Structure formats: C-alpha cells, structure tokens
Amino acid sequence: MKFTTEGIIFMILAWGIVSTLTIYCFGKVLKTKVRYDNQNNED
Amino acid sequence: MAKRERWGTRIGLILAMAGNAVGLGNFLRFPVQAAQNGGGAFMIPYFVAFLLLGIPLMWVEWAIGRYGGKFGHGSAPGMFDAMWKAPISKYLGALGLFISTVIMVYYTYIESWTLAFSFFSITKAYFGETTFDAMRSFLQSYQGIEKNYFQSILPAYFFMCVTLFINFFILYRGISRGIEMLAKIAMPTLFLFAIILVIRVVTLGTPDPVNHPDWNVESGFAFIWNPDFSKLGDAKIWLAAAGQIFFTLSVGMGTLQAYASYLRESDDIALSGLSTASTNEFVEVILGASIAIPVAAAFFGIETTQEIAKGGAFNLGFVSMPIIFQKLPFGEFFGFLWFLLLFFAGITSSVAMAQPLIAFLKEEFGISHGRATALIGFSVFVAIQFVVFFLKHGFLDEMDYWAGTFGLVLFALFEIIIFAWIFGMDKGWAEITKGADIKIPRIFYYIIKYITPLYLLFIMINWLVQDAIPTFLMKDVEPEDVPYRWGARALMFLIFTIIILMVKTAWAKRANKMGVVK
Numbered sequence: 001m002k003f004t005t006e007g008i009i010f011m012i013l014a015w016g017i018v019s020t021l022t023i024y025c026f027g028k029v030l031k032t033k034v035r036y037d038n039q040n041n042e043d
Numbered sequence: 044m045a046k047r048e049r050w051g052t053r054i055g056l057i058l059a060m061a062g063n064a065v066g067l068g069n070f071l072r073f074p075v076q077a078a079q080n081g082g083g084a085f086m087i088p089y090f091v092a093f094l095l096l097g098i099p100l101m102w103v104e105w106a107i108g109r110y111g112g113k114f115g116h117g118s119a120p121g122m123f124d125a126m127w128k129a130p131i132s133k134y135l136g137a138l139g140l141f142i143s144t145v146i147m148v149y150y151t152y153i154e155s156w157t158l159a160f161s162f163f164s165i166t167k168a169y170f171g172e173t174t175f176d177a178m179r180s181f182l183q184s185y186q187g188i189e190k191n192y193f194q195s196i197l198p199a200y201f202f203m204c205v206t207l208f209i210n211f212f213i214l215y216r217g218i219s220r221g222i223e224m225l226a227k228i229a230m231p232t233l234f235l236f237a238i239i240l241v242i243r244v245v246t247l248g249t250p251d252p253v254n255h256p257d258w259n260v261e262s263g264f265a266f267i268w269n270p271d272f273s274k275l276g277d278a279k280i281w282l283a284a285a286g287q288i289f290f291t292l293s294v295g296m297g298t299l300q301a302y303a304s305y306l307r308e309s310d311d312i313a314l315s316g317l318s319t320a321s322t323n324e325f326v327e328v329i330l331g332a333s334i335a336i337p338v339a340a341a342f343f344g345i346e347t348t349q350e351i352a353k354g355g356a357f358n359l360g361f362v363s364m365p366i367i368f369q370k371l372p373f374g375e376f377f378g379f380l381w382f383l384l385l386f387f388a389g390i391t392s393s394v395a396m397a398q399p400l401i402a403f404l405k406e407e408f409g410i411s412h413g414r415a416t417a418l419i420g421f422s423v424f425v426a427i428q429f430v431v432f433f434l435k436h437g438f439l440d441e442m443d444y445w446a447g448t449f450g451l452v453l454f455a456l457f458e459i460i461i462f463a464w465i466f467g468m469d470k471g472w473a474e475i476t477k478g479a480d481i482k483i484p485r486i487f488y489y490i491i492k493y494i495t496p497l498y499l500l501f502i503m504i505n506w507l508v509q510d511a512i513p514t515f516l517m518k519d520v521e522p523e524d525v526p527y528r529w530g531a532r533a534l535m536f537l538i539f540t541i542i543i544l545m546v547k548t549a550w551a552k553r554a555n556k557m558g559v560v561k
Contacts, residue, residue: 001257001262001265001266001269001340001345002261002262002265003261003262003264003265003268003269004265004269006083006269006270007082007083007264007265007268007269007270008268009083010082010083010084010086010268010269010270011083011264011267011268013086014083014086014090014268014328015328015329017090018321018324018325018328018329019325019329021317021321021324022318022321022322022324022325024321025314025317025318025321025322026318028314028318028480028481029053029054029057029314029315029318029480030054032311032314032480
C-alpha cells in the first residue's frame with residue numbers, strides 16, 4: 001500500500017492540529033504558574 | 044466541613060487528569076479504529092466529535108467536580124445532589140460510583156497482564172513463540188484458558204495481586220503524595236518510552252527488502268492515514284468516531300469529577316480541562332498511531348495487518364507485538380518498554396477509578412482515608428476473583444459492555460441534562476468560565492446546551508438498537524457461557540444495590556444530623 005498525497009496531508013493536518021493545541025495549552029499553563037498547595041492557607 | 048486534600052501543583056493535576064484519560068485504548072484501540080473506518084477520512088468525524096462531544100464533556104465534568112468539591116463532595120451522588128435538589132439526583136449520581144468501581148475490577152486485571160508481559164519481555168519468556176497460534180496459546184495459557192507454556196493461573200494471579208497492591212498503595216498515599224506523584228513520574232516516562240518506540244518504528248524502513256519489499260512502515264502509515272471519503276456517508280463511521288472520543292477522554296465515568304473536586308472554587312478549569320484533552324489527543328493521534336500498526340505492517344505485510352486489526356486491540360497488543368519484538372534486535376528491551384508503557388497508561392487510569400468511592404466513604408461515612416482505601420481494596424480483590432477465574436466464559440466482556448460501554452454513555456447523558464437543563468446553562472456557563480485562564484468561545488454555551496446532549500442521545504439510541512438489545516439477549520454467546528454471563532450481571536447488580544443502599548444510608552444519616560442540629 002502506497003502512502004498517498006491525501007494520506008500525508010491528512011496525517012500532517014491531524015498532527016498539526018493536535019500539536020498546536022497541545023503547545024498552545026501548555027504554553028499558557030506554564031505562563032500562568034499556579035500552585036494549588038494550600039496546606040498552609042486552608043480556610 | 045472537614046478539611047479536604049488538594050492538588051500540589053497545576054501541572055501535577057493536568058498530568059493526573061491526562062493520565063486518567065490516557066489508557067490502553069490510546070495505543071491499541073485508536074489505530075485500529077482509524078484504519079478500519081476510513082483512514083485519514085476518519086479524522087473528520089473524529090475531530091468533529093472532539094469539538095462537539097469531547098471538549099464540552101471535559102469542561103462539564105471539571106465544572107461539576109469543582110462545584111461539588113465546594114460542598115465537600117468528591118463523588119457524583121453528592122455533586123448531583125448539590126446541583127439538583129431532587130431525591131432521585133443522588134441515585135443517578137450513584138451510577139457514576141458504580142461504573143468506575145466495576146471498570147476498575149476488570150481493568151486492573153488487564154493492566155496486570157501488561158506488567159506481566161513487560162517482565163516476560165525482559166526475561167524473554169515468550170521468545171520462541173514465533174507464530175500467531177503459538178503466541179495466542181502463550182497468552183491463553185497465562186490467562187488460564189488453556190494449559191501450555193503456563194500450567195496454572197498462578198503467574199497471572201501473582202501479577203494481579205502485585206498490580207492491585209501498587210494501585211491501592213498509591214491511593215493510600217492520597218491525592219498529592221500518591222496520585223499526583225504517580226502522574227508526575229508515569230506520564231513523562233510514558234512519553235519518553237513512546238517516543239523511543241516511535242523512533243524505532245519509523246527508522247525500521249523495510250525490514251526484509253529481499254523477500255518482502257512492499258512490507259514496510261510506510262504502508263502501515265498509509266493503512267491508517269490514506270483517506271477513504273466514500274465512508275463518510277456511513278453513519279457507522281460517525282458513531283465509531285464519537286465512541287472513540289468518548290472512551291479515550293475517560294468521560295462518563297465519574298473520575299474526572301472526583302479529581303476536579305480537589306480544586307478550589309476560583310481555580311481555572313477551562314485551560315486545565317483543554318490541556319488534559321489535548322495531551323490525551325497528542326498521545327493518541329501522534330504517538331498511539333505510530334507504533335503498533337506501522338510496525339505490524341513492516342513485519343507482516345498489509346493483508347495480515349488488516350486481519351490483525353480485525354482481531355481487535357488485545358490481539359494486536361498481546362499477540363502480534365510480542366512476535367514482532369522477537370524479530371527486532373534488542374527486542375526484549377523494546378518489548379519491555381512497550382508493555383511498561385501500557386502499564387503506566389493503565390495504572391494512571393485505574394487509580395482514578397477507585398478515587399470516587401474512596402471519597403464517598405470518607406465524606407459520607409466519616410471513614411478514615413486508610414480504612415476506606417483498605418475496604419475498597421479488599422472489595423475489588425474479592426470481585427476480581429470472578430474475572431480471573433471466569434475470563435474464558437466472557438465474564439470480563441459482559442462487565443465491559445454494561446459498565447464500560449453502555450453505562451458511560453448513559454451516565455454522561457444524565458449528567459449533561461442535569462448540568463445544562465436542570466442546574467441551568469447560565470449557572471453552568473458561569474461555573475465553567477469562573478477563574479478561566481482562557482476565553483472560551485460563547486458558541487460552546489449552545490454546544491453544551493443543545494448539541495452535546497443530542498449527540499449523546501444519538502449514540503445511545505444507536506447502541507440501544509444495534510448492540511444493547513442483542514447483547515442483553517446474549518445472541519452470539521455460547522450456551523455454556525450463558526450462566527457465567529448471568530453471573531457477571533448478578534455481580535454488577537449486587538455492586539449497584541450496595542452502592543444504592545450506601546447512598547440511601549448516607550443521606551438518611553445526613554438528614555438525621557441536620558434534624559439534630561435544627
């Protein structure tokens with residue numbers, strides 16, 4: 001079975017969408033450093 | 044209200060949530076589904092389902108969890124009760140406890156196979172079993188279905204006990220020191236192992252250019268990604284894509300809500316939820332699709348790979364892959380990585396399945412964390428005996444269908460109706476966007492309110508007609524397996540009844556307490 005041009009396009013598109021979303025999310029997460037640990041400031 | 048545990052770090056929470064979502068299905072189910080349902084064209088309904096079903100449900104479950112946590116609830120009965128003050132709501136929530144508990148019972152057993160096979164890889168135990176029949180026989184003798192390489196079920200039982208012990212030891216350590224620490228170790232390791240395996244697979248090229256010049260990795264990628272647009276008109280493809288998105292994200296199980304309940308009221312859920320979903324997709328679409336099927340195509344050719352794919356995920360993971368490892372230089376090492384990778388994917392999911400019930404026992408009955416963990420550990424140990432000893436009679440399959448397939452959709456349908464229509468979409472939207480680190484497009488308000496419930500209803504009705512009725516009537520079940528299948532149903536009924544009774548008792552206790560206070 002040959003890897004067709006459409007197949008390559010679909011693979012690159014799918015990988016591109018997923019990678020972009022992941023990089024965007026983690027970029028944002030790392031920018032907004034939040035520490036949830038509230039062992040010391042529990043109500 | 045008693046002091047609740049909290050997550051240590053945001054990245055830890057996201058990794059734990061992603062670990063919950065990333066499971067065996069990412070590496071075994073997805074590539075098979077894609078290849079069988081239109082290749083690259085499958086990604087069109089897949090991404091549509093991700094947008095209309097996966098992401099909305101992810102946000103809804105995070106919102107329900109954080110909202111319930113505000114009232115000290117870490118499990119669905121209390122969360123549903125907090126959102127909808129009707130006597131039935133807590134019983135609908137009980138379904139969430141039931142599903143995660145039942146899935147944990149059989150999932151832990153499958154997880155133990157991956158641990159065992161990583162050991163068998165490094166010790167080369169299955170080396171020499173070079174045909175499909177021989178390897179299938181090796182697996183079945185391990186499972187106690189036949190006697191061949193293994194003369195008893197003792198090795199499987201041993202690895203099951205080890206896996207259960209590891210699971211409950213992690214759970215015993217609690218949210219931050221147990222589950223979060225596991226995620227921080229297991230998830231990066233999983234990524235590392237997967238990347239090593241992908242590099243190994245991609246650089247394989249054509250392993251036997253003289254005898255089989257057309258057996259190569261490229262044809263495996265072609266098998267997964269070459270689009271077949273004619274299949275897009277088939278409703279089954281859309282249903283398969285929705286099902287894959289649904290299962291891969293671990294929604295409809297009550298576990299995401301349990302994890303989210305350990306957030307504070309103002310903590311972001313929009314970005315964290317999206318990060319969880321995207322991490323899962325990265326593992327599935329990029330890493331998951333680049334290992335098992337391409338390597339099978341390189342060593343067996345495309346026709347045999349198609350047959351392997353038809354045989355299902357277990358066939359691919361536990362029969363085909365070990366044969367391939369025997370053909371690879373340092374195959375024992377790559378086999379060890381592959382099965383340990385599956386083990387990490389499994390354990391980060393299975394610990395999440397016990398968490399709702401642990402939270403329920405602690406919060407509603409005031410049982411200490413250690414006792415609640417031990418009690419559930421013992422109960423799972425008792426229930427798992429049936430799965431281990433009656434595996435060949437379809438005990439696991441029966442539980443997987445009713446709890447792990449049908450139950451998930453049913454529960455998700457209940458929760459989205461309660462969230463969007465009873466709790467109210469305005470309040471629901473305010474919950475999702477509260478403390479958000481990203482701006483969620485307003486269109487998701489309407490998607491969550493109208494489209495996601497309809498999508499779920501569509502899946503539900505289709506499965507009801509296509510699968511549930513024939514499965515209930517045991518149409519394709521061997522006559523000798525029928526009593527065991529009924530046994531599985533009886534066990535599930537017993538678990539459900541116990542959970543319902545516990546919920547009833549907890550609320551009666553709470554009503555008495557409030558009466559005394561008044």
